[in-house]
Amino acid sequence: MPTDVERWKSEVYGNEIREHLFRFAEEGWESIPEDEHDAWFERFKWWGLYHQRNGQESYFMMRIGTPNGVLEPGQTEVVAEIADEYARGPETNPEFGDGYVDWTTRQSIQLHWIKLEDIPAIFEKLEANGLSTQQACGDSWRNIVGNPMAGKAPEFVDALPVIEELNETFKGNEDHANLPRKWKVSVTGSPDGSGQGDINDLALEPASKEIDGEEVRGFNVRVGGGLSRNEPRLARDIDVFVRPENAVEVAGGISALFREHGDREDRYNARIKFLVDEWGPEKLRRVLQEDFVDFELESAGEDIREQYTYNAGGEEHGDLIGVHEQRDGNYYVGLNVLVGRMGADDTLELARLAEEYGSGEVRISQRQNVMITDVPEADLDDLLDEPLLEDYSPDPHPFMRGSVACTGTEFCSLSIVETKNRQVRYARWLKENVDLPEGVEDFHIHLSGCTASCAQPQIADISLRGMKTRKDGEPVEALDIGLGGGLGENPQFADWVGQRVPADEVPGAIENLLATFEDNREGSETFREFIARHDEEELEEFIEPEETSYEDPYMHNTKMTWYPYAEDDDMDASPAPTDGDGNSIVADD
Amino acid sequence: MSVALRILDDGAWLSVDDQRRVSVSELWRLDAPEFCDCDLVDFIAEGFTEVSADGREVAVTTYGKCIACGESGVPGRLPVGRIREGSYEGYDRQHVVLRPIERRG
Numbered sequence: 059m060p061t062d063v064e065r066w067k068s069e070v071y072g073n074e075i076r077e078h079l080f081r082f083a084e085e086g087w088e089s090i091p092e093d094e095h096d097a098w099f100e101r102f103k104w105w106g107l108y109h110q111r112n113g114q115e116s117y118f119m120m121r122i123g124t125p126n127g128v129l130e131p132g133q134t135e136v137v138a139e140i141a142d143e144y145a146r147g148p149e150t151n152p153e154f155g156d157g158y159v160d161w162t163t164r165q166s167i168q169l170h171w172i173k174l175e176d177i178p179a180i181f182e183k184l185e186a187n188g189l190s191t192q193q194a195c196g197d198s199w200r201n202i203v204g205n206p207m208a209g210k211a212p213e214f215v216d217a218l219p220v221i222e223e224l225n226e227t228f229k230g231n232e233d234h235a236n237l238p239r240k241w242k243v244s245v246t247g248s249p250d251g252s253g254q255g256d257i258n259d260l261a262l263e264p265a266s267k268e269i270d271g272e273e274v275r276g277f278n279v280r281v282g283g284g285l286s287r288n289e290p291r292l293a294r295d296i297d298v299f300v301r302p303e304n305a306v307e308v309a310g311g312i313s314a315l316f317r318e319h320g321d322r323e324d325r326y327n328a329r330i331k332f333l334v335d336e337w338g339p340e341k342l343r344r345v346l347q348e349d350f351v352d353f354e355l356e357s358a359g360e361d362i363r364e365q366y367t368y369n370a371g372g373e374e375h376g377d378l379i380g381v382h383e384q385r386d387g388n389y390y391v392g393l394n395v396l397v398g399r400m401g402a403d404d405t406l407e408l409a410r411l412a413e414e415y416g417s418g419e420v421r422i423s424q425r426q427n428v429m430i431t432d433v434p435e436a437d438l439d440d441l442l443d444e445p446l447l448e449d450y451s452p453d454p455h456p457f458m459r460g461s462v463a464c465t466g467t468e469f470c471s472l473s474i475v476e477t478k479n480r481q482v483r484y485a486r487w488l489k490e491n492v493d494l495p496e497g498v499e500d501f502h503i504h505l506s507g508c509t510a511s512c513a514q515p516q517i518a519d520i521s522l523r524g525m526k527t528r529k530d531g532e533p534v535e536a537l538d539i540g541l542g543g544g545l546g547e548n549p550q551f552a553d554w555v556g557q558r559v560p561a562d563e564v565p566g567a568i569e570n571l572l573a574t575f576e577d578n579r580e581g582s583e584t585f586r587e588f589i590a591r592h593d594e595e596e597l598e599e600f601i602e603p604e605e606t607s608y609e610d611p612y613m614h615n616t617k618m619t620w621y622p623y624a625e626d627d628d629m630d631a632s633p634a635p636t637d638g639d640g641n642s643i644v645a646d647d
Numbered sequence: 648m649s650v651a652l653r654i655l656d657d658g659a660w661l662s663v664d665d666q667r668r669v670s671v672s673e674l675w676r677l678d679a680p681e682f683c684d685c686d687l688v689d690f691i692a693e694g695f696t697e698v699s700a701d702g703r704e705v706a707v708t709t710y711g712k713c714i715a716c717g718e719s720g721v722p723g724r725l726p727v728g729r730i731r732e733g734s735y736e737g738y739d740r741q742h743v744v745l746r747p748i749e750r751r752g
Contacts, residue, residue, distance in 0.1 A: 093664065094665070095665040096655060096662055096665045112667050112670075287657065287694075326657070326658065471659060472656050474671070474672040524672070525672075525691070526674055533674045557717060617670060617672060618670075
């Protein structure tokens with residue numbers, strides 16, 4: 059029997075959702091029939107809109123897809139203006155205020171507190187400036203990711219033209235608009251592994267192959283990676299090499315294969331990683347060749363995975379923070395945005411700096427940071443002296459630099475715990491109170507509110523995932539702690555060795571763990587090597603939760619508040635739903 | 648009058664008549680001796696996979712774990728509320744002991 063979601067999708071999905079969305083926006087929140095909320099909110103995702111969680115009815119999160127994280131000159135300013143005008147809710151966040159932009163782990167942009175009635179005006183402004191929310195969420199081609207500096211930094215093969223062609227071909231493409239589940243694609247041309255292909259449904263990774271006596275550069279294809287649902291998978295090698303000019307046909311063939319063979323009966327089993335589990339890479343390749351591609355596929359070429367340094371456990375950052383030379387002799391400057399959140403004013407200032415010192419372009423990384431590109435060498439010092447860089451540093455402390463956090467219970471229905479503000483507090487406390495062992499400059503702590511894993515916790519040095527436990531008999535927010543994750547030539551997912559640690563004892567656990575590392579480290583062993591040298595039982599003993607001077611204001615059940623930071627956070631105190639002017643709508647009955 | 652029951656958000660919520668009513672991450676006490684050796688299972692709900700209506704009672708098939716002993720799995724269909732005169736009424740799940748439907752005689 060088809061699921062409700064498949065039934066709704068079979069009735070209305072894809073581009074046509076837009077006309078309904080605009081009709082509802084015109085007529086107001088109450089025009090969406092109450093008994094159709096679940097159906098419409100599921101469909102709106104295709105146009106980049108997630109209805110916010112309980113207690114925040116009538117407000118939406120809006121995701122803008124920026125392929126490979128590239129914001130063309132002028133677009134950053136547009137995003138800032140939209141955040142300033144429209145992304146303001148009835149309450150403020152104590153760390154970030156009101157009206158802010160989230161740079162995401164998939165090189166997209168998220169805005170919150172968007173009112174239904176404002177959506178047509180926002181779309182008009184976005185689209186007039188070459189931006190779009192189309193397919194930013196929902197069951198189709200999502201924002202394509204890669205090394206954000208594609209086209210500017212050194213590359214083995216040029217990825218950006220391929221990304222642009224894929225985006226052009228599959229955005230709004232009716233044949234690929236309704237897939238069994240989301241479809242996440244990574245295309246990487248750089249030799250550092252920073253496209254994070256291993257955790258995507260479809261990964262094109264740099265490779266070369268001798269064909270007819272000539273070395274051809276292109277991509278090897280991997281399929282079926284992903285982190286969600288407690289079922290993390292690395293993308294599997296399907297023994298296919300693709301030339302850049304064939305990327306659209308092969309990627310489209312795999313997407314069509316997923317459309318035809320993915321599980322539409324059970325959404326928990328729908329991602330292609332489960333089809334690869336069931337079929338194996340050989341069968342997937344055979345079906346792809348026989349039914350979905352019109353030319354003879356090449357076998358895999360020689361990859362360059364041994365060169366991967368990004369998040370590979372060594373001391374090379376690879377995160378593109380700091381000042382780096384481009385291929386053309388200009389420079390790009392990567393700025394650290396703690397947990398990826400930037401106020402509208404700061405985003406506007408970022409746009410100004412990009413315009414004044416660079417080409418106006420800004421790029422977003424998968425570590426929730428931003429890069430100003432195309433800066434002439436002579437202008438670097440002046441850019442580095444700008445006040446904005448005091449808050450968004452090109453040379454941040456490792457605990458600030460390594461922090462990634464998802465949206466959390468502030469807005470998200472799935473999350474179990476508060477995340478962004480908590481990770482900010484963790485990073486600050488660790489910076490003030492904990493010395494990193496000698497030589498440790500790169501240390502990733504990723505906090506995800508649930509098993510959906512939007513903060514990609516399984517590929518961090520310290521992986522944190524939302525949980526609940528009891529402390530002194532009372533339910534409190536807690537985190538599972540994982541260790542040993544990372545990418546590189548031989549990627550590893552974290553082992554979840556610490557269970558249900560009360561959130562206020564996590565900083566103490568990290569402090570103790572780093573002390574254990576320092577005391578027991580062999581020579582200049584890296585943290586990842588140290589973790590890999592120990593078995594699960596030993597690692598469990600390394601997790602020693604402890605209360606410290608760290609204070610956590612979010613221990614209570616933030617999921618059941620209407621907004622965790624409101625003075626009166628009780629669900630009944632919520633002003634939602636509201637009308638287009640933000641006034642509370644009082645039910646007639 | 649029929650009531651629409653469905654699981655939303657990748658198993659994170661039970662929706663009743665298009666309103667999110669029961670969430671994972673709640674802590675429940677279960678009378679489910681087959682699940683683990685604890686006197687009462689101190690259960691954290693981690694994901695809903697199915698919803699069913701047995702008579703007027705609404706139950707969710709739930710996976711999760713006992714936070715006291717760490718045992719994880721699916722203890723069965725757990726009753727979370729009931730339908731009365733066409734409307735859903737949630738049980739006070741934080742303060743009652745829930746018994747899986749399968750354990751009833």
